[in-house]
Structures are given as structure tokens and as C-alpha cells.
């Protein structure tokens with residue numbers, strides 16, 4: 001009866017920011033980034049990519065409450081590099097990889113479907 | 117890391133079997149999650165029951181109708197009703213289907229999904245919203261069985277949606293996903309009576325990887341690099357379309373984040 005509407009899982013309401021970056025007050029080059037209306041699909045993928053970045057010292061995320069469709073990521077970087085740039089690079093690298101996968105899949109699929 | 121590799125092992129009518137290499141487990145898992153729940157398709161969302169004298173309750177019938185896979189190849193041409201100018205539904209955001217059946221004989225009448233008609237094929241291609249039939253000679257999914265003088269007169273409104281809202285919008289009936297078939301990484305702890313090797317059947321994917329060498333030391337730094345995925349569809353979309361659109365959805369997600377980060381950067385000074 002009082003269950004939230006299912007579309008609240010993925011529909012960003014008016015006036016809500018997709019991502020909010022707030023610096024970690026306790027140390028430099030660290031930030032908390034809140035992702036609105038996203039889940040493990042994005043969180044896990046981004047964190048694992050960030051951990052591949054040699055200039056990233058720390059990257060992790062948590063879904064704070066199962067009923068709220070958001071997660072918080074903490075990223076800490078080396079001097080002269082910001083968590084924001086690290087995240088942008090992670091997104092970019094993943095997009096490049098996905099484009100390669102998509103291209104190679106199309107090639108492989110067209111060959112295979114001709115054979116069958 | 118070397119460039120990602122993709123090998124298509126089987127390209128079936130409603131499934132595609134692929135081997136993915138040189139990428140992270142998290143990326144392949146995100147692909148799996150998106151294929152299952154974030155690719156837009158079309159499904160019956162509103163049902164106007166004009167007559168239902170069958171033994172099935174209206175709600176029960178509506179639920180069954182919602183789960184029938186409809187052709188969604190052109191789902192991208194449709195708007196979401198929430199983004200549309202209309203109040204409830206219109207041509208831009210929905211496809212209207214009708215189901216009319218009366219039993220006039222002493223024997224029962226079976227009503228199948230192939231008895232559903234697209235009311236107004238207004239678009240360039242009338243495939244959108246058509247109930248899926250795996251072959252022309254079969255009648256599709258059994259919806260109801262009518263006795264003499266029982267009748268169904270129903271108007272169905274199919275809308276675009278994603279499976280995060282309701283599973284009826286999922287283009288995949290299942291995705292098989294495996295890595296490390298020899299369990300060299302010990303991510304799986306196999307239960308056994310006496311000997312796990314004898315009691316557990318080997319995966320067919322074992323043929324694609326070297327068996328473990330008993331004398332090798334365990335590699336604590338090893339990570340999975342080869343993934344086996346079999347994407348099986350409901351027929352709403354072709355399996356290769358699921359793959360391509362799924363990847364596109366992921367790309368869009370990432371691009372949206374990158375854009376939001378740049379936007380936030382302009383607004384703050386640090």
C-alpha cells in the first residue's frame with residue numbers, strides 16, 4: 001500500500017542533482033560523491049575502474065539504504081589530481097572499452113549468423 | 117590491460133552465446149545487469165475490459181496480458197508516457213491492441229496471443245507491439261479458454277518501459293554467466309561428500325581453459341579475465357539487439373555522469 005512507486009528507482013525528480021561532489025573535510029584530495037537514482041550497476045563498475053588508476057589512492061562505494069535509490073562513493077587521489085578528474089577518466093575509459101566490445105560483438109555476430 | 121576481445125560462439129534465433137576476454141568482472145556484470153533490467157521494450161500496461169464472461173477475473177486476465185512478449189524492435193520510436201504531452205495515452209507513446217473472442221460451439225475455444233491484433237498500425241512499420249510468434253504455424257501463448265457463450269472483449273494499451281519498473285519489460289528470459297570454470301581462483305567453495313572433483317559435473321566451458329596444475333602454487337593476485345555469457349531473449353528483441361542496446365544504455369549512463377561532473381565543476385570553485 002505504501003510501497004514507493006517503482007519508477008522512483010530510476011527517474012530523477014525535478015530539482016535533484018544526478019551527482020553531488022562534497023570534499024572530505026578531514027583530508028585533501030578526497031571527496032564524497034553522491035549518485036542519485038543509480039545502483040550497483042554503475043557503482044561497482046566505476047569503483048573497480050578507479051582502483052585501476054595508479055593515481056587513485058582509495059575508491060569505494062556504499063548503498064546507504066536499500067529503499068533509497070542512491071549510493072555514495074569516496075575517492076581519494078594523489079596531489080595534483082582530483083577525485084572529479086579521476087571519475088571522469090574512469091567514465092571515459094569504460095566508454096572506450098564498451099565501444100570496442102560493441103564493435104567486436106557486431107563483427108563476430110555477423111560472421112556467426114552467416115554460418116548458421 | 118590488453119584490448120577487450122569478443123568471441124561469438126553461437127548466434128541463435130533467440131539466444132547469443134559469447135566469450136568476453138580482457139575486461140574486468142565488474143564491467144561484464146554491469147552489462148548483464150543492464151541487459152536484464154534497463155533496455156526499453158514495449159508491454160501491455162493498461163487493459164480496458166469491455167466484456168469478460170470467462171472464468172478468469174479481470175485482474176488475472178490483465179496480468180496475463182501484460183506478460184505477453186510484444187515486438188519491441190522499434191521501441192525507441194515510442195515516447196515514455198511520462199514524457200509525452202498526453203494525459204493517459206496517445207499514438208506517440210502507446211500501441212493499442214484488441215482481443216475479441218466469443219465461443220459459439222459446444223467445445224471450448226482456446227484464446228491465444230496470436231488472436232491479439234494491433235488496432236491502429238499508425239507507424240511506418242507495423243511490427244511494433246505485435247505479439248511474438250516463434251513460427252507462423254503456431255498460435256502463441258494460451259491466454260484463456262472459453263466455454264460456450266463466454267466472451268472476451270478487451271482493449272490493451274501497450275507502453276514503453278524498462279524492467280526496473282516491472283519484469284514484463286525485460287527483453288531477457290535469462291542470462292547464463294560463468295567465469296573460471298575450473299575454479300582456479302577459488303571464488304566458489306564446492307560442497308562435497310568425499311571428493312568435489314568427482315561429485316560436481318564439469319562445465320562445458322572447461323574446454324576453453326587450461327585445467328589446473330596440481331603442483332602450481334595458488335596465485336593470490338589472479339583475477340578473472342575470461343567470461344562466458346549466454347543471453348536468452350523473450351523474443352521482444354533479437355539477442356544481438358539486446359547486446360548492442362544494452363551496451364548503449366551503459367555508455368549513456370557513463371556519459372551522463374561525466375557530463376554531470378563537468379557541470380558541477382563549473383558551479384563550484386574547488
Ligand SMILES: [Zn+2]
Nearest residue numbers: 200202206209
Ligand atoms: Zn502520449
